[in-house]
Amino acid sequence: MSEALANGYLESLLQGQSNLPRSPRGWLNTLRADALERANALSVPTTRDEEWRYTDLSPLYQKSFHHAPPAALPARAELTAYAVPEAGCTLTFVDGHFVPELSTACADPALTVMPFSAALAEQDPTLQAHLARHAVLGDDPFVAVNTAWLQDGVLLRVHAGRSAATAVHVLYVSTRAEGASYPRLLVVAEANGECTVVEDFVALQPAAYLTNGVTEVALADGARVRHVRVQRESIAAFHFGTCAVRIGRNARYLSSAVALGARISRFNLNITQADEGAESVLDGLALIRDKQLADTHSMLDHVQPHGRSRQLFKSIVDDTAHAVFNGKIFVRQGAQRTDSAQQSRSLLLSPRARVDTKPQLEIFADDVKCAHGAAVGQLEAEQVFYLKSRGLDEASARNLLTFAFAGEIIRGIALPSLARQLEHIVLQQTQKQTSYRNIQ
Amino acid sequence: MLKIENLHATVDGKQILRGIDLEVGAGEVHAIMGPNGSGKSTLAAVLAGRDGYEVTAGRALYQGQDLLALAPEDRARQGVFLAFQYPVEIPGVGNAYFMRAALNATRKARGEEEVDAIDFLELIKSKMQLLEMNQALLSRSVNEGFSGGEKKRNEILQMAILEPVLAILDEVDSGLDIDALRVVASGVNGLRTPDNAVVLVTHYQRLLNYIVPDFVHVMDEGRVLRTGGKDLALELESRGYDWVTQGAGTGVTA
Structure with missing residues (x-):
């Protein structure tokens, strides 16, 4: 692919951006302008870029996507399948646009939850203080494009010392073929605040569209944030997501990120354990088939002493699908007594399935505990035989074992209704995989 | 019920x-005994249909x-x-x-x-009581983190649930202390009926004090050397x- 074509692609994504209504807040207009400038200076990635070595985006570049309001709003009934009863409120975005009619207000006294439009109107200082300060404009063109389009989004503020009794649910619904949406979420947990937030990316039709989202999470000292991210886009979609997290002193961030959908998906999880005693627990699961490609790049930066991190990434890959996991761990010179462990485990269900998994540790402190491991394999023949020797047929045995492999991540999701939904999807998909295999 | 005739089997091209x-x-109740490497466990595996x-x-x-x-x-x-x-x-x-899936696969x-x-x-709890098993093992993953004795009891629990016609117990006594051995043995004895049969593969005579065999077969080098x-x-x-x-065991008498 020529540079010219590549550059042209970003331009095409930015078409219409200049028509965005100017915000009454000058800082936001400046931010967008900076982002636009940055996007114009960057080109789209190719497999020649180290960060994109395994992820060929050429199928994306053959399609064009445009940011536009939804043609029609989905009926409430179409969204009931995605309901999370444990959530105290749901904020629904359709094709990237906030839809109050499909959203509920948050009554939890521990939280302030509002769309950016409201936060801007109220001149909430939190927004300006944090927006684009964690997911900074760097070399990633997708972050730059998202920021250039910055208009709608959710601000979730957890009040100091308060613990939210219910979860916040942000639902991103795609309805349009060829649509492009740029979701944005900012979570700011003040000192010792505690909350759970769910981001769920869903599609109402099996169309090709683009989602390019950015989430920022800032945890002040002693804060606790549980973050569940479910990517169940249509199988033809393109999904790019960056989640940038800053963890303060003795604060704890727990993440469960599940990737099920999209033709090509890329999730960047960038964590900075910025102060002493910061902790993160990162669970990830990719369950893909057909020609899907799911790429997870994580970057976990231990900056100060006594940090702790636990990362478990699992992928289940069938047919000719391709999973990528790149897990960077930095331990800075000052980050003594860091205790870090990373595990990546992949299950290949077909001879043509592919996994690229790469742990990448850079350790500059000498008094640290850093463990990492990567395992790629098939279902264990001994386990399959054990189940068969008890009367289960081959297909049921394989389904059960595949389900169990995914279960470790799904069981870690503290919202029972969502965990059940995901279990159901996994079960369906493993069964589908089997019938598929039987046809061949 | 089971009739084995002139059975030859190889693993990786090696005659066992x-x-x-x-x-x-x-x-x-038949006991199959023999020194290590005599082919006892291979016989059990072949009868159950293990790959390889x-x-x-x-x-x-x-x-x-x-x-x-x-299959x-x-x-x-x-x-x-x-x-x-x-x-x-x-x-x-x-x-x-797991056990319910197994039972229902069979019932179906x-x-x-x-x-x-x-x-x-209800069914499984009553069976667990007979085997003096901790009911916490029900909600745990299959055999994961079980002690040696718990694993063996869990095998007999499956036998109790599935009520087999022909049960082949491969060294069910290995790694059991005397109390666990008694429990496992009484579990097996409790499952005996005039219509089913048990084949015990074991290295040691000890188990046979508790599950008394009708026949004892001694194997070595892939053959039954003696039956009594x-x-x-x-x-x-x-x-x-x-x-x-x-040399003492001359004729194949089975």
Whole structure:
């Protein structure tokens, strides 16, 4: 692919951006302008870029996507399948646009939850203080494009010392073929605040569209944030997501990120354990088939002493699908007594399935505990035989074992209704995989 | 019930079984003994249908049909049960869920109604009591983190749930202390009926004090060297396997 074509692609994504209504807040207009400038200076990635070595985006570049309001709003009934009863409120975005009619207000006294439009109107200082300060404009063109389009989004503020009794649910619904949406979420947990937030990316039709989202999470000292991210886009979609997290002193961030959908998906999880005693627990699961490609790049930066991190990434890959996991761990010179462990485990269900998994540790402190491991394999023949020797047929045995492999991540999701939904999807998909295999 | 004739089998091209003849009738308990490497566990594995074993000659008839032609799951559904020497750990699959899936696979194959979760729980709890098992093991993953004794009891629990016609117990006594051995043995004895049969594969005579066999077969180098009653096991205990393997056991008498 020529540079010219590549550059042209970003331009095409930015078409219409200049028509965005100017915000009454000058800082936001400046931010967008900076982002636009940055996007114009960057080109789209190719497999020649180290960060994109395994992820060929050429199928994306053959399609064009445009940011536009939804043609029609989905009926409430179409969204009931995605309901999370444990959530105290749901904020629904359709094709990237906030839809109050499909959203509920948050009554939890521990939280302030509002769309950016409201936060801007109220001149909430939190927004300006944090927006684009964690997911900074760097070399990633997708972050730059998202920021250039910055208009709608959710601000979730957890009040100091308060613990939210219910979860916040942000639902991103795609309805349009060829649509492009740029979701944005900012979570700011003040000192010792505690909350759970769910981001769920869903599609109402099996169309090709683009989602390019950015989430920022800032945890002040002693804060606790549980973050569940479910990517169940249509199988033809393109999904790019960056989640940038800053963890303060003795604060704890727990993440469960599940990737099920999209033709090509890329999730960047960038964590900075910025102060002493910061902790993160990162669970990830990719369950893909057909020609899907799911790429997870994580970057976990231990900056100060006594940090702790636990990362478990699992992928289940069938047919000719391709999973990528790149897990960077930095331990800075000052980050003594860091205790870090990373595990990546992949299950290949077909001879043509592919996994690229790469742990990448850079350790500059000498008094640290850093463990990492990567395992790629098939279902264990001994386990399959054990189940068969008890009367289960081959297909049921394989389904059960595949389900169990995914279960470790799904069981870690503290919202029972969502965990059940995901279990159901996994079960369906493993069964589908089997019938598929039987046809061949 | 089970008739094995001239059974030969190889693993990775290596001849392990070299002509086994054995007949097991309903209501009988057979013990298969022998030194390490004699082929006892291979025989059990071949009967259960484990991958990687090639039958090169002979046959095994179970209830009149060719057992070796059946898939492992079909053998199980028709009442053949293997208690594993090393029960397999399956992280992420609940023990109770697993056993109910096994029972229902078998029941479905027989055209019987499936057992729902509530009835099953009642059934399995009563069986666990007989085996003096901790009910916490129900909600744990299959065999994961179980002690050696818990794993063996869990095998017998599956046997109790599935009520096999032919149970092959592969070194079910290994790694058990005397109390656990008694519990496991009484569990097995409690499952005996005039219509089913038990084949015990064991290295030691000790187990046979608790589960008394009708026949004892001594194997070595892939053959049955000698067959006798329960006294044969006692004689082995006092005189050692050499007594049979080095000439004393002459004819194949099974």
